[in-house]
Amino acid sequence: MTLKVSMKVNGKPVSADVEARTLLVTYIRENLRLTGTHVGCDTAQCGACTVLMNGRAIKSCSIVAMQAEGADIMTIEGVAKPDGTLHPMQAAFKENHGLQCGFCTPGMVMNALDFAKSHPNPSEQEVREALEGNLCRCTGYHNIVKSIIAGAKAMGGKL
Amino acid sequence: MNAPLIGARVQRKEDYRFLTGAGQYTDDVTMPNQAYAAFVRSPHAHAVIKKISIDKALKAPGVVKIFVGQDLADAKVGGLPCGWLITDVKGQPMKEPPHPCLAQGKVRYVGDHVAVVIAETLDQAQDAAELVKVDYEELSAVTDAAKARKAKPIHDIAPDNTCYVWALGDKAAVDAAFSKANHVTKLEFVNNRLIPNAIEPRSALGSFSRADDAYTLYVASQNPHVERLLMTAFVLGLPEHKVRVVAPDVGGGFGSKIYLYAEDVVVTWASKQINRPVKWTSDRSEAFLSDAHGRDHVTIAELALDKDGKFLAMRVKTTANMGAYLSTFASCIPTILYATLLAGQYTTPLIHCEVTAVFTNTTPVDAYRGAGRPEATYVVERLVETAAREMKIDPAELRRRNFIRNFPYQTPVALQYDTGNYDATLDAVLKLGDVSGYSKRKEDSSKRGKLRGIGYAAYIEACGIAPSAVAGSLGARAGLFEAGEVRVHPTGTVTVFTGSHSHGQGHETTFAQVVADRLGLPIDNVSIVHGDTSKVLFGMGTYGSRSIAVGGTAIVKALDKIIAKGKKIAAHLLEASEADVEYDKGEFRVAGTDKKKMFGEVAFAAYVPHNYPHDKLEPGLNENAFYDPANFTFPAGTYVCEVEVDRDTGAVTIDRFTAVDDFGKIINPMIVEGQVHGGITQGIGQALTEGCRYDASNGQLVTGSFMDYCMPRAGDVPMFKIDTRETPCTHNPLGVKGCGEAGAIGAPAAVMNALTDALGVKDIAMPATPQTVWKHLQEKSHARV
Numbered sequence: 001m002t003l004k005v006s007m008k009v010n011g012k013p014v015s016a017d018v019e020a021r022t023l024l025v026t027y028i029r030e031n032l033r034l035t036g037t038h039v040g041c042d043t044a045q046c047g048a049c050t051v052l053m054n055g056r057a058i059k060s061c062s063i064v065a066m067q068a069e070g071a072d073i074m075t076i077e078g079v080a081k082p083d084g085t086l087h088p089m090q091a092a093f094k095e096n097h098g099l100q101c102g103f104c105t106p107g108m109v110m111n112a113l114d115f116a117k118s119h120p121n122p123s124e125q126e127v128r129e130a131l132e133g134n135l136c137r138c139t140g141y142h143n144i145v146k147s148i149i150a151g152a153k154a155m156g157g158k159l
Numbered sequence: 160m161n162a163p164l165i166g167a168r169v170q171r172k173e174d175y176r177f178l179t180g181a182g183q184y185t186d187d188v189t190m191p192n193q194a195y196a197a198f199v200r201s202p203h204a205h206a207v208i209k210k211i212s213i214d215k216a217l218k219a220p221g222v223v224k225i226f227v228g229q230d231l232a233d234a235k236v237g238g239l240p241c242g243w244l245i246t247d248v249k250g251q252p253m254k255e256p257p258h259p260c261l262a263q264g265k266v267r268y269v270g271d272h273v274a275v276v277i278a279e280t281l282d283q284a285q286d287a288a289e290l291v292k293v294d295y296e297e298l299s300a301v302t303d304a305a306k307a308r309k310a311k312p313i314h315d316i317a318p319d320n321t322c323y324v325w326a327l328g329d330k331a332a333v334d335a336a337f338s339k340a341n342h343v344t345k346l347e348f349v350n351n352r353l354i355p356n357a358i359e360p361r362s363a364l365g366s367f368s369r370a371d372d373a374y375t376l377y378v379a380s381q382n383p384h385v386e387r388l389l390m391t392a393f394v395l396g397l398p399e400h401k402v403r404v405v406a407p408d409v410g411g412g413f414g415s416k417i418y419l420y421a422e423d424v425v426v427t428w429a430s431k432q433i434n435r436p437v438k439w440t441s442d443r444s445e446a447f448l449s450d451a452h453g454r455d456h457v458t459i460a461e462l463a464l465d466k467d468g469k470f471l472a473m474r475v476k477t478t479a480n481m482g483a484y485l486s487t488f489a490s491c492i493p494t495i496l497y498a499t500l501l502a503g504q505y506t507t508p509l510i511h512c513e514v515t516a517v518f519t520n521t522t523p524v525d526a527y528r529g530a531g532r533p534e535a536t537y538v539v540e541r542l543v544e545t546a547a548r549e550m551k552i553d554p555a556e557l558r559r560r561n562f563i564r565n566f567p568y569q570t571p572v573a574l575q576y577d578t579g580n581y582d583a584t585l586d587a588v589l590k591l592g593d594v595s596g597y598s599k600r601k602e603d604s605s606k607r608g609k610l611r612g613i614g615y616a617a618y619i620e621a622c623g624i625a626p627s628a629v630a631g632s633l634g635a636r637a638g639l640f641e642a643g644e645v646r647v648h649p650t651g652t653v654t655v656f657t658g659s660h661s662h663g664q665g666h667e668t669t670f671a672q673v674v675a676d677r678l679g680l681p682i683d684n685v686s687i688v689h690g691d692t693s694k695v696l697f698g699m700g701t702y703g704s705r706s707i708a709v710g711g712t713a714i715v716k717a718l719d720k721i722i723a724k725g726k727k728i729a730a731h732l733l734e735a736s737e738a739d740v741e742y743d744k745g746e747f748r749v750a751g752t753d754k755k756k757m758f759g760e761v762a763f764a765a766y767v768p769h770n771y772p773h774d775k776l777e778p779g780l781n782e783n784a785f786y787d788p789a790n791f792t793f794p795a796g797t798y799v800c801e802v803e804v805d806r807d808t809g810a811v812t813i814d815r816f817t818a819v820d821d822f823g824k825i826i827n828p829m830i831v832e833g834q835v836h837g838g839i840t841q842g843i844g845q846a847l848t849e850g851c852r853y854d855a856s857n858g859q860l861v862t863g864s865f866m867d868y869c870m871p872r873a874g875d876v877p878m879f880k881i882d883t884r885e886t887p888c889t890h891n892p893l894g895v896k897g898c899g900e901a902g903a904i905g906a907p908a909a910v911m912n913a914l915t916d917a918l919g920v921k922d923i924a925m926p927a928t929p930q931t932v933w934k935h936l937q938e939k940s941h942a943r944v
Contacts, residue, residue, distance in 0.1 A: 019282070021282070029187075033189070034180065035180070035183075035184075035186075035187035036179070036180015036181065036182070037180070038184070038358075038359070038410070039186075039360075039442075040358040040359065040360065040410075040443065041442075041443035041864070041865050042442045042443045042444055042864070043443065043864045043865055043866050045864070045865035045866060046358060046443075046865060048358055075180065076178075076179065076180035077179065077180040077181075079179070080178075080179050084179075086175070086178060086179070090178040090179070093174070093178055094170055094171070094174040094175070094178060095170065097170075097171070097829045097830065097832070097833050099174060099177055099178065100411070100663035100664070100665070100833055100837065101177075101357070101358070101359065101408075101409065101410045101411040101662050101663030102173070102174075102176075102177025102178075102182050102408065102410065102663070103182075103184065103357075103358045103359040103410025103411060104358045104410075105177050105178060106177075106180050109178065124878065127873070128873040128874045129873075129874060131872065131873035131874070132872060132873070132874065134873075135358060135865065135870050135872065136358065136873075137356055137357055137358050137411050137413065137837070137841070137870070138358075138411055138663045138833075138837045139833060139836055139837050139840075140836035140837045140838075140839055140840030140841075140871075140876060140879065140902075141836075141840065141872075141873040141876055142833075142836040142876075142878055142879055143832075143833055143836065144873070145873065145878070
């Protein structure tokens with residue numbers, strides 16, 4: 001059985017007929033072909049699939065697409081400016097070598113964006129706690145923590 | 160031109176695409192008319208397959224085709240080969256049981272591949288896979304390496320489940336030295352089994368074109384050419400030139416994506432059978448079951464010392480778990496990459512190591528970041544630290560008394576170190592880690608009711624793998640050189656093709672720095688291409704911290720040829736003698752004159768050869784080079800770790816971790832630091848959080864998800880203090896040694912030395928989880944009562 005689902009993704013209205021069991025991440029990756037949102041696990045532990053839903057970071061593997069009916073979704077593809085200029089948080093990851101293989105990176109950035117809205121000047125400890133739901137196997141987190149502190153300062157509490 | 164590029168913290172070229180979601184990993188690639196594969200895997204650790212019923216599954220919605228082992232056997236699809244032949248103590252070849260891509264009559268571990276279901280959608284493939292009914296007759300299973308030899312045989316050709324018994328060193332001389340020693344330190348431990356868990360799960364997309372009679376395989380691989388060679392020559396019997404393997408963006412490897420896996424073969428083969436592209440992407444649960452695991456040694460190790468703490472001899476006996484089948488390089492990890500490192504940084508004159516490799520009903524075990532060298536470092540550095548404590552000698556001082564200081568140095572375990580300076584890294588780490596302030600910090604911890612400990616690890620690794628002739632004499636079935644191509648375009652920009660593969664290491668930046676520096680060009684004029692057999696001439700891929708030392712050198716050799724040819728062209732254009740032409744900073748100059756040609760002018764002349772020495776030179780400016788290293792490289796360093804233990808919970812906090820490494824010349828310090836951070840964190844994971852567990856009663860994988868297998872998270876590690884010292888490698892032109900694995904090699908011993916110090920115990924098992932530590936503290940406090 002398929003159901004019609006409609007939402008806004010990166011500012012653009014989209015709709016499709018999906019199966020009831022179709023996860024939001026599957027909808028984003030397979031239907032919309034926005035492949036920047038990644039799937040790194042099947043137990044909601046790794047955070048590679050993190051997107052913003054109505055401004056809040058959520059794991060898009062943990063809800064079905066239907067639950068995002070009418071929602072405003074932002075994926076990693078929607079973060080940079082339309083002219084391609086990196087968002088300050090993205091720029092901070094680049095400047096601080098906060099990524100290696102890049103696979104966890106979109107989830108890290110999306111989580112960091114939500115976190116930084118309420119933490120314009122975070123401590124190392126606050127950042128580490130905020131990363132509880134995101135796994136990285138490459139960086140040892142050292143430079144991700146630095147990136148998020150720098151990115152949050154650059155954002156000044158605004159997305 | 161500008162500031163030097165070698166040694167510069169150049170931001171990465173690859174970051175923009177990863178930060179904007181524009182990376183292209185294998186699962187991101189979709190082909191028209193693509194079908195999806197789901198594998199039916201064994202739920203049993205050891206069983207005979209009585210019958211496979213696929214009728215019901217075939218009728219499920221969307222199912223295109225189902226293949227079982229017999230289909231592959233009928234099509235004469237071979238098994239997965241092992242790339243390294245170990246010869247045992249009796250001169251006999253190791254036992255190499257067949258490793259079928261889909262099970263033939265028997266399954267040997269939970270997750271073993273039994274059938275593949277191909278359907279229109281992934282959901283349909285997975286739904287139908289559940290309808291494939293397999294009747295099994297269960298057999299008893301063994302998961303523990305120490306118990307394998309007496310367990311039910313897993314393969315007919317290895318009735319005692321032994322793959323080989325191998326040894327290195329002079330046992331009689333070692334035994335004699337032990338009998339005369341003033342002090343012997345002995346440890347028995349398990350080097351815990353780890354699951355690599357690159358965050359990108361493996362994925363493979365095979366397709367076949369009838370028009371070209373050719374296959375294309377997109378696959379998450381660290382070495383696409385090796386994958387193609389093994390698959391075409393040994394498994395599918397296909398002409399190599401009719402198969403293209405592309406490893407696009409790859410989300411981490413750590414060893415686990417070196418190997419040729421059954422899924423890669425099956426989707427490639429099946430794509431021709433159904434004449435459609437077939438994609439398989441592992442979910443994490445499958446990854447836990449089917450990606451090659453790492454480590455899993457059971458070891459007894461002894462160090463003999465004289466009264467002054469001079470090391471006289473080392474004796475090591477290890478049982479290594481191979482898992483159910485031999486993975487691609489499984490056999491060389493606990494032998495060639497392990498026993499040869501047991502000299503460490505020390506002058507120990509006599510070493511004997513015996514390794515028994517056994518089959519068990521577990522996932523195959525192969526190289527995982529460090530591959531043999533973390534296990535060797537753990538042996539050496541746990542022994543040394545323990546000996547220091549037993550003999551009441553400062554652990555740094557004991558190391559100093561035994562450091563190798565004369566190079567080149569021939570170890571008793573086959574390797575010859577070309578260069579090093581172990582005092583320099585030790586001195587530096589003591590200072591950077593403020594070891595002199597340790598006692599004050601211990602007092603502070605004590606006041607807060609916490610236990611504190613300090614531990615060292617002085618590691619060495621053999622990287623830059625490897626001189627092919629040496630590797631061949633030790634059983635390698637492949638060469639271990641690297642290839643590179645420098646293609647100068649008519650306008651003077653440059654594309655470089657490398658056989659190395661980047662899956663996080665940043666080759667597109669580091670290699671571009673090398674090329675731009677050598678040619679004196681802006682780095683933006685250089686692009687690095689890797690990971691596609693249809694573009695790159697050849698390659699052995701990325702593992703063993705070999706990329707810059709071997710792959711980078713191949714590029715340098717090709718650059719030398721470019722400059723040599725450029726000089727000839729410039730000499731002609733400038734009407735000068737070739738011998739008088741010098742190349743520097745992007746300009747060909749006639750020595751002692753102001754006559755010059757820019758690099759771009761020479762490139763243009765090579766492609767628009769109107770005024771050109773046609774009698775002496777071909778047009779064009781494109782050069783290849785293959786580089787086979789003269790020796791391994793020997794990165795080394797010293798790590799110091801301080802831990803704090805909560806007596807009430809058993810939780811261990813890494814309070815300080817300081818590392819000073821000698822990687823030889825460094826091209827991009829920012830990238831090198833990132834490699835060290837990541838490596839150390841994996842090492843901390845091995846020491847404190849990560850441990851693969853099987854249920855010994857039935858062979859089920861207990862740690863089968865991120866909820867059971869504890870990966871280090873941001874809160875588990877501190878900010879690291881790291882630095883480097885530099886003794887350039889003597890046998891490659893860049894003076895580089897490699898840095899990819901060091902952290903994972905040195906960290907486990909440093910952490911466990913610190914923890915045992917804090918607890919005042921000789922040994923405690925890895926991973927030292929809060930539960931393990933808490934139990935230990937309880938036993939200790941009860942023992943006191």
